Amino acid sequence: MYDKNLSYEELLIAIENAPTNIFIKDTECKYRFVSEMCCMVNGGPENSIIGKTDLEIQKDKALGQEYYEDDQKILATGKGSKCVSAISVEESTAYFEIKKNPVIHEGKIIGIIGIIDDVTDRVILEKTLEDMSFRDKLTGLYNRNYMESRKQHYARKGDCQISIIIGDCNSLKKINDTLGHKMGDLLLQRVAKVIEQTISDDCVAMRVGGDEFLILCPGYTRLATETLISNLQKEFANRSDDTIVLDVALGYHTATDDKLSFEEISRLADKAMYIAKKQMKSK
Numbered sequence: 001m002y003d004k005n006l007s008y009e010e011l012l013i014a015i016e017n018a019p020t021n022i023f024i025k026d027t028e029c030k031y032r033f034v035s036e037m038c039c040m041v042n043g044g045p046e047n048s049i050i051g052k053t054d055l056e057i058q059k060d061k062a063l064g065q066e067y068y069e070d071d072q073k074i075l076a077t078g079k080g081s082k083c084v085s086a087i088s089v090e091e092s093t094a095y096f097e098i099k100k101n102p103v104i105h106e107g108k109i110i111g112i113i114g115i116i117d118d119v120t121d122r123v124i125l126e127k128t129l130e131d132m133s134f135r136d137k138l139t140g141l142y143n144r145n146y147m148e149s150r151k152q153h154y155a156r157k158g159d160c161q162i163s164i165i166i167g168d169c170n171s172l173k174k175i176n177d178t179l180g181h182k183m184g185d186l187l188l189q190r191v192a193k194v195i196e197q198t199i200s201d202d203c204v205a206m207r208v209g210g211d212e213f214l215i216l217c218p219g220y221t222r223l224a225t226e227t228l229i230s231n232l233q234k235e236f237a238n239r240s241d242d243t244i245v246l247d248v249a250l251g252y253h254t255a256t257d258d259k260l261s262f263e264e265i266s267r268l269a270d271k272a273m274y275i276a277k278k279q280m281k282s283k
Contacts, residue, residue: 095123139192163220169211249277
């Protein structure tokens, strides 16, 4: 509803001064009205995107195709959409929430109206909080929360191969009892640092218990996993000293098909770790 006495000019001024950023497109997905933010997001001066589609104006061609296809879907189905896009703005990344609805007149879709809100602060805060909930405060590695949330991703049906390495610090209790918990914390931090600096980018390291670590190695063969364990043990030895010995038992299991669940692979790796622990203590 609106006041019939409201002129076109007054309506246009009101839209231009609305506390959000508005755009209007026609049935060919071409921009017919844009506010300042729309121009900034699309990288053009004021009104430079009028009469053009996102296919023509977006610097990111994949993003332009995504927006254009979304417009077509709205026009075909009469249903609106909402998304958050990461867009490069002045050598940094900004996040914009884009909401779009069809414009319907006398039962016919005559265009699309949308709003753009800068949600960068909100997204960064959400990412920070999420990262905090998935990170172990002491070591900086991922924690059990992360493992629980991601295990299906790494052990999903269709993964042809995956290795899990379980590590356990043999000397943590002794160091805590004789040197104090601060030195015990230092041991865990050093072990975590060795793991973090030795594994490749496609592996994921987690601290999943007091002195227990898990390394997820997607695509790793048995040979590759054994090579990684050998490299880890060499680095543990190199970075040990007279006070803190990085005495870590490591065991693994490699699954070559999708018959085993994440939990079953982990259990077998844990069993192998305890075998390695006994062998280390017998030396």
